Amino acid sequence: MSTPDSSIHQDESWDLIIDAGQLSNRNHFKDFLNNRDLLSLLVKRDLVTIYKQTLLGPLWLLIQPILKVAIFYFVFGKLAGISTDGVPAVLFYLTGLTFWEFFAAIVKKSADVFTANQHIFSKVYFPRMVVAFAAVASSGIKLAIQFSLFFVVWIFYLLQGLVHPNIFLIALPVLLLIIAVLGLGTGLILTSLTAKYRDLRFVIDTGLQVLFYLTPVIYPLSIAKGSFFNALLFNPLVSVIEAIRFSFLGQGVVDVKFLVYSGFFAILTFWIGLKLFEKTERTFIDTI
């Protein structure tokens, strides 16, 4: 039977329409749900392959922060004599480092999405965003492992009564979310911008190092004074790291105003990253 609107009806029966003239409206949430299995396998690949043919395996995830904290302890604590605001230095550095590493891992991994996976992307289609989500998830698992190290050390000092956790701990999931969203957003922007012109790749490592020193990981925010203090607060990570340290150790500067700023900053970064990513994924394979 042919009705006047049969052509319209036919148009609706297509499962997939690629129109060069129209930007596809992606539903990342749906993509995410439909590709859960792929996501988990990509995470597994990321985690498993790094430590294949190593003797210590995932223990390296614990050894790395221990070595770093040892260096911080001697260089910044003993040599430079930077105050840790009355908190045991080892725990102080470990707290900041554990959560900073979470951010840095997400940025590094997601900034690599297009370049590191170009071979797969040039042969098979699946929502590219899944790989970026996998970067966050594998960083999350690394965080969980490193957090266990932190947790043991923290309990050790807690039992000695040297640290004073408080009710602010319940905000931890929100704080982690801010770090994750900010990290993913930054990574998405970087991977989109480096797909065609690779110049930015050279500054990612340096940029992260600069940001590391602009974030109170090896020093408490309280030793920053005047305009330097104000300038630091523009870094959205500052208030988050300080808040985390405050909730676990009872040391730190917490200002809800700046936490809200960090939250908005993270969302804005993520939104910009997402739009750039969507634009780039359409044709990046032609230019990479």
Add this chain to the structure above:
Amino acid sequence: MGNVLQIENLSKAYQIGEIGGFGVKSKTGKIEALNDVNFEVMQGEVLGIIGKNGAGKSTLLKLLSQITTPTTGIIRAKGKIASLLEVGTGMHPELTGRENVFLNGAILGMGKTEIKSKFDEIVRFSGCDAFIDTPIKRYSSGMKVRLGFAVAVFLDSEIIIIDEVLAVGDAEFQSKAIQKIKEITEDGSKTILFVSHNLASVKSLCTRCLLLEKGKLVFDGDIDQAISKYMGYDKHISDRNRIWNTVMAPGNADYKLRAARIVTDGKTFEDPLSTSDAIRIEVEIESLKKVKRLDITFQLMSDAGDFLAATSTFQLPDSDFQTHENGNITTFACFIPPNIFNMQSYRINCLLLENRKTVVHRLDDLFKIGFTAATRDPETWMGQAKSYFLPYLDWTIKARLKD
């Protein structure tokens, strides 16, 4: 049944030149890898796509499998599209065969439970049972290919796009793969787009064929016609029925060629020739001179000009020759049995000789003919022999018991 794929005005332009620096981009031009392509595919069709390198086959597949987006045009599809542009995409050398089956399956769009339920079949098909828990970096390249292909053939997508994957692997693997593809297509629910340079496999698998040339769709339809067009046969010659009037007729003062034909029973002059066709080459000569016997020699040359074979009326006794009194137009016909030629193009020269001695006229390139593949059993070897001829000869096979 209905359309499962609809392609409208599809084009893809690429920038030529290197990216980087400043201002370089503006100096270089663009290339249309695909230019205004339109076609539809019905459910259950096995569509072959052929064309020379750079014709746009890969670009078309990339657009269909959503790897990149078109510059203009619309693609509409019903059902899940699985693209098999390579076997074993995303497999990680450090992971075991088992882990890679899951990873590769997930990359191709299968869920964990789906892979789990098919896992044993996949492993059996790949023949890698013994090594399934070994990292695939220790596999031979053939094993990797087999494992990758095994995952792919168990994909449950409505539309499957296959690009040259059969080009890898040995003859045994190729015939197994083709057999499997044939099985997949049998129930008619799956639609397959198949790109290959192997015309024999295209011919045995596909029901319809697209021919791309410089980004344009130049032919859509019958496989034989597509193949003969692709091999360029009809470009230099498609005319197998040549007739000349007296003024234009080639020849010399004494002899004129009035007609030349290549006849195949059951085929018109336009139908492409297949290697399994019996053909008859005929020439009609008008002679103005009285001569005891006029002989004809056909020379068969390769496309490149190598002299391959000759056949002549020399072998006939004088009694077979008719005198001028019987008429002044003589038709010479040479029968060539089927299954002599290979899938190639050939040139035929024609020589006129008087009294088995003197060449009185020579017609070079009287015909240029080409042969497409005969239909083959998909279980047999799909490779293409490079020889000039591939004759079917008489064989006997006898078995006896050991004394």
